[in-house]
Amino acid sequence: MKTDVIPLGTASAVPTDERHLSALAVERKGQVLLFDCGEGTQYRLREAGLSWARIEAIFVTHLHGDHCYGLPGLLSTMELQQRADPVTLVLPPGGPGMLRAVPGATPARLSFPVHVVEADAAGTLGTVYETDEIIVEARRLDHREAFTMGFRVAERTRPGRFDPERARALGVPEGPAFGRLQNGCPVTTPDGTTVRPGQVLGPPRPGVVAAYVTDTRPCAGGRALAEEADLLYHDATFADDHAARADETGHSTARQAATVAREAGATRLLLGHLSARYPDPAPLEREARSVFPAAEVAEELRRYELDPREKEPDPVGPADES
Ligand SMILES: [Zn+2]
């Protein structure tokens, strides 16, 4: 099952003709996780062909307006659409208070169930959202005075691929016994032999990982989120000649983003949150590629496809019966 990462807004602070305010969608099995919700995000979701109804959780990095002012509007639209499904909101400290201050956006009074997860000011983070198939982890970033967190979406590792031919050859009758082996349980064949799952399953299949790391200076939290990520979206507000400005404003340069990607062993890097001073982002891309060749400027509304099958070890070889 593929996971698509779709940048919806890659501007820093103010929208431009080319770029919109911060938001990024992760779509998997038709469900959408939304990271940040700058003003106008509901339009960008429409343009990306992502229905508001399919959003199951929204994660906000921090309370700077360019990352969260779209949230009350999106919640209001969900209510007008008579949403019945629950939605989870993962918010920085003060996030629920911000929503309560907007008429009609108080989570507890919306007509659909809203599960709010508010990070505490001490920065106690970790797993902030999970389902049977994915885990979202949050870590503290380093961005000025505003409490800021980044996120890492990881698919859970799945059991290895089942080899029915091999099972038949070992005398396992087709039917419930196949299911038990696929679920990791040993079975006994009619002739009394025990067949263990390891004899008929390939190696465990790792899932894909995407990390969303903005707004931030290069920091340990961002590096941890990016660890061996298949795709890292990282703050690259400035080019390196504005490194002092980046540091002062709590952002990263394209080179710093690339360094984080390299140190973390990420596979691919998308440069995001670009300053309006770069209508042509080519210099940022060049700079990043000099450190980490698999870097590119995040293209809004493009689907970056992550396919776990590409990470799978070779199919099961001749079974080891010892
Ligand atoms: Zn920002």
Ligand SMILES: [Zn+2]
């Ligand atoms: Zn910010």
